[in-house]
Amino acid sequence: MTVGTYAELASVFAALSDETRWEILTELGRSDQSASSLATRLPVSRQAIAKHLTALQACGLVESVKVGREIRYRALGAELNKTARTLERIGAEWDRRLAAIKEIAESMEE
Amino acid sequence: MTVGTYAELASVFAALSDETRWEILTELGRSDQSASSLATRLPVSRQAIAKHLTALQACGLVESVKVGREIRYRALGAELNKTARTLERIGAEWDRRLAAIKEIAESMEE
DNA sequence: GACGTGTGCAACCATGGAGTTGCAGATCAC
C-alpha cells in the first residue's frame, strides 16, 4: 500500500472515530437531511454538525444536494465498502501470517 | 446497530486513524516484536509506543506474548475482519436506500 | 553481586479538534 492511499484511509478512519459523526451518519442513513434538521435531532449545535458534514463530505462518506434554499446531505456506501475491502485484505494477511507461524511451531514440536 | 457497538467501532477507528499506530501495525504485520524493538525502528520513544500498544491491545487489534523478559506483540486479523464486515453491511444498506430513492424518482418522471 | 536491557508509572507540554456563541449573508413566504 502506498503512502497516498494511507492518507485517504486515515481520513476515513478519523471521520468514523467520532461518535457524533456516527450519529449523523445513522440519521442520514435513514433519510436525507439538512444540517439544521440534524441539529434538532442531535444534542449539538448546527455549526458543530456543519463542521462534521464538511469532514464527512471531504472523505466521500456523504454528498450534498441543494433543495430550494436548504442543503440536504445523504450517506454514500461506496467509500465505506472500499474501506471494508481494504481492512478485510489486511486482516486476512495478518491471519495468514499467524497461521504460518503456528504451523512452524507445530512442526518443531515433532 | 446498538449504541454499544458504536463505541466499539469508534475505538477501532480511533486506533487506526493515527499514523504512528498504523506504522506499528505494519511492523507487527511483518514480524512479532517488543516495544523496545519497535522503538529502534520508528522515530518515537519507547514510552510512546507502549501507550499505542496498550490502545491497540484494548480494542483487540494486537495481542501480547511473553518471551523471556520481553513482551512481544503481534497483529491480529480477527477484529479487523469483524470491523470490515460491519462496514460492508452498513455500506450496502446505504446503497440499497439510495437505489430505492433513485427508482422512485425515475418512476415519478414517467 | 553488578551491569545491561526491557518494562511500567508519573508528570509535563503542545497540539488538534469538538463544541460553543455571535454575527452576517442568502433566500423564500407574506
Place this chain on the structure above:
DNA sequence: GTGATCTGCAACTCCATGGTTGCACACGTC
C-alpha cells in the same frame, strides 16, 4: 419591503491525546 429561516464564517474555550523526559523496578547474564 419585512420577517423567518437556512447557511457560512470567525473567534473562542476546553479537553483528549500524542509525545516527551525522568525515575524505578524486574529479570537475565557475566
